[in-house]
Every structure is written in C-alpha cells, then in structure tokens.
Amino acid sequence: MPQSKQSNTDAYSLILEAIDVGVYKPGDRLVESELAERFGVSRTPIREALQRLETQSLLERDGRSLIVASLDHNQMAELYVVRRELEGLAARLAAKHATEEEIRVLQDMVDADDALVNDSSALSRANRRFHEQIHLASHNRYLVQQLDLVHRTMALMATTSLAAEGRGEIAQNEHKNIVDAIAARDEVGAQQALQDHISVAFMTRLKQDAIRREK
Structure with missing residues (x-):
C-alpha cells in the first residue's frame, strides 16, 4: 500500500511538472499509455493522477479524451x-x-x-x-x-x-x-x-x- 501511494504521488507530480514547464500545453491531449511509457510508471497511478488533475480543473474533457485545460x-x-x-x-x-x-x-x-x-x-x-x-x-x-x-x-x-x-x-x-x-x-x-x-x-x-x- 505505501508503495502504491508513493507511485500515485510520483505520477501526479511528474504530470504536473510537465504541464508547468510547458511539455504539455493547453489543448494538448494526455494519453494514459503514452504517459506511462514516458514516466516509467504503470497505467493505474497515471489514471488516478489524471483523475486528480481533472478534479482540480487542470485537465478537462474533450469527448472521451482528457486535455490540458485553458483559461478564458x-x-x-x-x-x-x-x-x-x-x-x-x-x-x-x-x-x-x-x-x-x-x-x-x-x-x-x-x-x-x-x-x-x-x-x-x-x-x-x-x-x-x-x-x-x-x-x-x-x-x-x-x-x-x-x-x-x-x-x-x-x-x-x-x-x-x-x-x-x-x-x-x-x-x-x-x-x-x-x-x-x-x-x-x-x-x-x-x-x-x-x-x-x-x-x-x-x-x-x-x-x-x-x-x-x-x-
């Protein structure tokens, strides 16, 4: 359990930092499999990190996809x-x-x-x-x-x-x-x-x- 929690935290931090430094920009689509491969993390913590980022309004839905949100x-x-x-x-x-x-x-x-x-x-x-x-x-x-x-x-x-x-x-x-x-x-x-x-x-x-x- 502690290891799983750490993986979730790492995945969240990695995606958040990638958005922060401009690797992913507003409008870019985030794909679980691609993120898992990029960061060397399994898809489960990636999925949970994406859900958390969506809850914080940093990601938004575009059909069935999640994209980096933009501000009007x-x-x-x-x-x-x-x-x-x-x-x-x-x-x-x-x-x-x-x-x-x-x-x-x-x-x-x-x-x-x-x-x-x-x-x-x-x-x-x-x-x-x-x-x-x-x-x-x-x-x-x-x-x-x-x-x-x-x-x-x-x-x-x-x-x-x-x-x-x-x-x-x-x-x-x-x-x-x-x-x-x-x-x-x-x-x-x-x-x-x-x-x-x-x-x-x-x-x-x-x-x-x-x-x-x-x-």
Missing part, C-alpha cells in the same frame, strides 16, 4: 484577483514572521535573478521560486497550500508576462521593493508592494492577449 478571459481575471489577495497576505505575514535567514535568501535570489532579465523562460522559473520562498516565509501552511493551487493553475497560461519587452527588469525592481519592505518588517508596505506587482503582471498579460488577438 474571465477565468484569468478571477485567478489574478485571488492571486493578488493571497500573495499580498503572504508578503504581509512574511514581513511579520520571516527569519533573518529567510530574508537573506530572498535578497540573494533577487540579486542572482538580475542576470536573467533577458531570458524570459529562466526568469519565469526563478520568479516562481522567489514567490514560493515568500509563501514559505509567511509561516502559514494553509496559505501556502492555497497559493500552491493558484500557481499550478497559472501553468495553464501558454505564455509568461515576463516575456513582454522590458517586463523582466521592471519585475526585478518590483521584487526588490517587496523584499526591502519585508526586511524592514513593514507589513502594510510589503502587502501593497506585492499586490502592485501582481496588478502590473495582470495588466501586462492583458496587453499581450490584446496583441495576439490582432494577429
């Missing part, structure tokens, strides 16, 4: 509203509860990520690590769980807002402002800085979508 305009807007509030709360709690070591890690992350501003894919991965570190620094397990689900759903967006021209450098400056507020134990300032950061990211994505619709 309203779903994206709803997601950003929730993300803005939860991320802001995480920053506020991080300003209150983060250890000095956790703050130092955030500062080091921002410094290191400056070198990635011209590589949107690498910066997107670094951005995710940065936000996850703030979540952990909030020291609230229930908030971390909710933000984990929000960030999984973000993977259903085909592109990153960090791909917009100049957005990488701007985002880095926003990250620095967030960390400065956390380091200063400015709870209100940290919350506002992170909420502003999410708002700008949302506006950037809306502009990207408008440009794509014109093509």
Whole structure:
C-alpha cells in the first residue's frame, strides 16, 4: 500500500511538472499509455493522477479524451484577483514572521535573478521560486497550500508576462521593493508592494492577449 501511494504521488507530480514547464500545453491531449511509457510508471497511478488533475480543473474533457485545460478571459481575471489577495497576505505575514535567514535568501535570489532579465523562460522559473520562498516565509501552511493551487493553475497560461519587452527588469525592481519592505518588517508596505506587482503582471498579460488577438 505505501508503495502504491508513493507511485500515485510520483505520477501526479511528474504530470504536473510537465504541464508547468510547458511539455504539455493547453489543448494538448494526455494519453494514459503514452504517459506511462514516458514516466516509467504503470497505467493505474497515471489514471488516478489524471483523475486528480481533472478534479482540480487542470485537465478537462474533450469527448472521451482528457486535455490540458485553458483559461478564458474571465477565468484569468478571477485567478489574478485571488492571486493578488493571497500573495499580498503572504508578503504581509512574511514581513511579520520571516527569519533573518529567510530574508537573506530572498535578497540573494533577487540579486542572482538580475542576470536573467533577458531570458524570459529562466526568469519565469526563478520568479516562481522567489514567490514560493515568500509563501514559505509567511509561516502559514494553509496559505501556502492555497497559493500552491493558484500557481499550478497559472501553468495553464501558454505564455509568461515576463516575456513582454522590458517586463523582466521592471519585475526585478518590483521584487526588490517587496523584499526591502519585508526586511524592514513593514507589513502594510510589503502587502501593497506585492499586490502592485501582481496588478502590473495582470495588466501586462492583458496587453499581450490584446496583441495576439490582432494577429
């Protein structure tokens, strides 16, 4: 039984990561036999992982097939509203509860990520690590769980807002402002800085979508 449970967890994590890094994009069909062969896992845990992902709305039905879900305009807007509030709360709690070591890690992350501003894919991965570190620094397990689900759903967006021209450098400056507020134990300032950061990211994505619709 423990081995079966571990296999289920592994299959779920493997598929989720493949969606997250873009191996499977919105609209792609997921086939049990192909996934089992790719990941070296039997079909039973793959089937259970797919059911779990469907329950979380990360996959959807297309006839008898399961495909990676996509977000329409309203779903994206709803997601950003929730993300803005939860991320802001995480920053506020991080300003209150983060250890000095956790703050130092955030500062080091921002410094290191400056070198990635011209590589949107690498910066997107670094951005995710940065936000996850703030979540952990909030020291609230229930908030971390909710933000984990929000960030999984973000993977259903085909592109990153960090791909917009100049957005990488701007985002880095926003990250620095967030960390400065956390380091200063400015709870209100940290919350506002992170909420502003999410708002700008949302506006950037809306502009990207408008440009794509014109093509």
